[in-house]
Structures are given as structure tokens and as C-alpha cells.
Amino acid sequence: MTKNFDCVVIGVGGMGSSTVHNIVSRGKTVLGLEKYDIPHSEGSSHGVNRIIRLAYYEDSSYVPLLRRAYELWSDIETLTGEQLLFKVGSIDTAPSGHEVFEGSLQSCIDHNIPHEVLRHNQINERFPGYQMPSGHMGLYQKDGGFVLSERAIVAYANSAVALGAEIHARESVIKWEPENGGVRVFTDRGDYTADTLVITAGPWASKMVPSLNEVAVPERQVLAWLQPEDPQLFHPDKFPVFNAYFEEGRYYGFPIYGIPGFKIGRYHHLEEVTDPDNVYREVTVEDEQILRLAAGKYFPNGNGNVMTMKTCLFTNTPDEHFIIDTLPNYPQVAVAAGFSGHGFKFSSVVGEILGDLVIDGKTDHDIDLLKFSRF
Structure with missing residues (x-):
């Protein structure tokens, strides 16, 4: 029946x-x-966790949805008695004038989100796991963090x-x-x-x-967890999650949690459109190299031995x-x-x-x- x-x-x-x-x-x-x-x-x-952040350069209209998302994450935590959302702070960083920084700042202004604007040297001094280049600006927002996915x-x-x-x-x-x-x-x-x-x-x-078919297109992604030289610099109370634009591309990352390494990924990784039923899931030397480009230059203390690497998928719309x-x-x-x-x-x-x-x-x-x- x-x-x-x-x-x-x-x-x-x-x-x-x-x-x-x-x-x-x-x-x-x-x-x-x-x-x-x-x-x-x-x-x-x-892959353990996903970033959550209130500052949202992608479009300010996401912020009301984010505020409601935070409330609902709290609700399911209360219902289950399990912490799922960890507020470790978030940093959106890019060269001055770039949309990643300017858009994040504007979203905070539009929605009265508490935030701090930091120059590259201020980021590096406050969070020594970071080594941001001269000319980079950062927006720090205390409610950012990660959700255990x-x-x-x-x-x-x-x-x-x-x-x-x-x-x-x-x-x-x-x-x-x-x-x-x-x-x-x-x-x-x-x-x-x-x-x-x-x-x-x-x-x-x-x-x-x-x-x-043409507007929700799967893309292969790879994430790496790298063992820092000084793990304390990448502890959740000393290393905010980041959304960063560098000359090598836009990268994102997390403090050590769940796996013994700091986690880093690159948006659109190698730009490989794929079929979800036929994804190449093995990790290649090229996969590791493109992640180390940013880790070695901007998070050098974290660019140690590989602890874990995982393949996952984005599904991208044109906009x-x-x-x-x-x-x-x-x-x-x-x-x-x-x-x-x-x-x-x-x-x-x-x-x-x-x-x-x-x-x-x-x-x-x-x-x-x-x-x-x-x-």
C-alpha cells in the first residue's frame, strides 16, 4: 500500500x-x-564544521535571515542539550576598497551590527596566527564562528x-x-x-x-587541515574564522576543532565543474598546493604537516x-x-x-x- x-x-x-x-x-x-x-x-x-558570520558582503539582505538563523540554532541547541554553534569571532579581510571588506563593513552599518575595523598590523598583533599583508583591512565581528555541520x-x-x-x-x-x-x-x-x-x-x-541544470551547477572542492607549528595560536579563543581575499584567490578558514589541524579552503578551489555521481574524490598534489599558497604566505605558523584532506561539493548559481x-x-x-x-x-x-x-x-x-x- x-x-x-x-x-x-x-x-x-x-x-x-x-x-x-x-x-x-x-x-x-x-x-x-x-x-x-x-x-x-x-x-x-x-568535514566537522561550517562558518557562520553576521557581517555579510555578499548582500546586506541576508542579515535578517542570519539573525533568525542564530535564533533557530539556539533553539535546536536548547532542545537537544548539545552546543552546535561556537562564537569565536570572524574576520572579513581584503585590500582596502575590495568588496569583501567594504561589503562586510556596509552590512554592519546597514543593520547596526557591532564590529571593529582593523588594519593589517592590528589583525596580526591581536591574532598572531594571522600574517595579513600591508594594505589589507579587516572587519572583526564577535558573533562570527562555526556550526558543527x-x-x-x-x-x-x-x-x-x-x-x-x-x-x-x-x-x-x-x-x-x-x-x-x-x-x-x-x-x-x-x-x-x-x-x-x-x-x-x-x-x-x-x-x-x-x-x-544551468543554474545550480556542482563544483568539486577540497579542504585541508594543517598542523600548526604552535597550535595555541590556532586555538578557538585566539583564531577567529576568516573570509579573506588575497591575490591568490578568496580563502576561508577555521581554528583547530575536531581534527588536529587548522582548516583552510579556497572558494571555487580549482574551478572544476563535476557530476555529483562521478566526482573525483581522491586528493591531488595540485589540491594541496593551491591551499598551501595561502597558508604558507598568510598563516605561515599553520602551514605544517597535513592532518586531513577532504573532497566536498559546492552547488553554484550564476550570481x-x-x-x-x-x-x-x-x-x-x-x-x-x-x-x-x-x-x-x-x-x-x-x-x-x-x-x-x-x-x-x-x-x-x-x-x-x-x-x-x-x-
Whole structure:
């Protein structure tokens, strides 16, 4: 017999686990379907943690969503009794006049976010794990930090199941079809009907929604954890997370936590578009070299032996803003995709937005920037 739900959610990673939890907490029946384990290391949410920051150069309109995300992270921490968000401070740094610094500063001014502006020498003196070059400016914001990404998924999934949600791991969705104003979802284990559908499939989103094929494009990423010469300089109370633009590219990084090394990545790494089902997951010499370009020059005390390296995925839109919307012609289907390497911090509030869209048909959150129709 086909089981019916108020909502089916395809993909139970960062966004999907939050969505399942939000929908079941509103008294609806919900099924979450995940083709891999929960959590897993095939997509975009593994590798211990993800940066969260209030200063947001990408667009000032993200700040209200971030403020709500912080509130919701606190809520799930209270519910589970587990700390998921660690405030170690954040630094957005770039040459004076560059959008990474200027945009972050403007977002703080626009939204009255407490912040400090630091010159390169002030950053280096205050946080000696950093060695910023002359001419760099930094914006320090005390509420920045990181979220434990895999633990967050587990927290939302456990809490959702406790409220009555069904979650099936290792069950692949083959296709979905509109049916009688709702949907039917076909998997390798059976089929299900629902009044509404949410697609939070990460880099697999375009396989569920072909119209996303050109606007939610998977990209191979690699992260490194390097053992510092003096680990104390990279302790969470001495080393804020960073979002930095250098002549070598835009890099991001974390203090030591969970793995014995400071963590560094490069946005758009080697610019390798990929198929999520056929990603080259081995780490190459070139992968390591491009990360050491920045580590050796700007965090030289941290540029020690490799502790861990991991491959993951971005899913990029042309403008690097998210897609959160219902589908044209199918208002019963909502999609969240194309988080472009800066989405996980929002997953708590994205679940709330998607819950709004499929239960109420609208949301009070301002997501005009994120409409599918802009493409």
C-alpha cells in the first residue's frame, strides 16, 4: 500500500533535516528521503564544521535571515542539550576598497551590527596566527564562528523523528510526478504520495528538477587541515574564522576543532565543474598546493604537516545567491538549491522558510533576492 504524507522532503542534509524538523513540529506528517547515510560525506555538509558570520558582503539582505538563523540554532541547541554553534569571532579581510571588506563593513552599518575595523598590523598583533599583508583591512565581528555541520544534521534528524517524522536513509529517489494537486515520489524501495514536496538535494538538485541544470551547477572542492607549528595560536579563543581575499584567490578558514589541524579552503578551489555521481574524490598534489599558497604566505605558523584532506561539493548559481522558491506551475513543490559555498549557516532558517512555503504558501521572510524567476 502506498503511504501518504502531508509532505515529502528529498535530501536530508543540512537544509533537508532542518526542513523535516520544521514541518513535523507544525503538526504535519512528513517523510525525509536520503540516498546516502545521515549524515554522509558525499555532498556539502561534512568535514566537522561550517562558518557562520553576521557581517555579510555578499548582500546586506541576508542579515535578517542570519539573525533568525542564530535564533533557530539556539533553539535546536536548547532542545537537544548539545552546543552546535561556537562564537569565536570572524574576520572579513581584503585590500582596502575590495568588496569583501567594504561589503562586510556596509552590512554592519546597514543593520547596526557591532564590529571593529582593523588594519593589517592590528589583525596580526591581536591574532598572531594571522600574517595579513600591508594594505589589507579587516572587519572583526564577535558573533562570527562555526556550526558543527554533521552534528547539526543529526540533531535535527533525531528531533524530527522524536516528533513523529519518518526518515529513510539509503533510499534513492528515481523521480517525482505531480498528481491530483499533490505529488507522487518513486524510489528504489517503493512510492509515496504527498500533498507537498520539498527538494533539498544539494548537488543532486538538478537531477530532481532539470530546469536547474544551468543554474545550480556542482563544483568539486577540497579542504585541508594543517598542523600548526604552535597550535595555541590556532586555538578557538585566539583564531577567529576568516573570509579573506588575497591575490591568490578568496580563502576561508577555521581554528583547530575536531581534527588536529587548522582548516583552510579556497572558494571555487580549482574551478572544476563535476557530476555529483562521478566526482573525483581522491586528493591531488595540485589540491594541496593551491591551499598551501595561502597558508604558507598568510598563516605561515599553520602551514605544517597535513592532518586531513577532504573532497566536498559546492552547488553554484550564476550570481552565487541561493534559490529558494516554489516551482513555476507546481506551487505544491518547493526547492532550495544553489547555495554557492555559503549556505550551511542558513540551514536552520531555510527549514523554516521551506515549511512556510509548503504549509502557508508564502513566507514572511524576505527572499526576493532568492527567487527562481531571476534566471
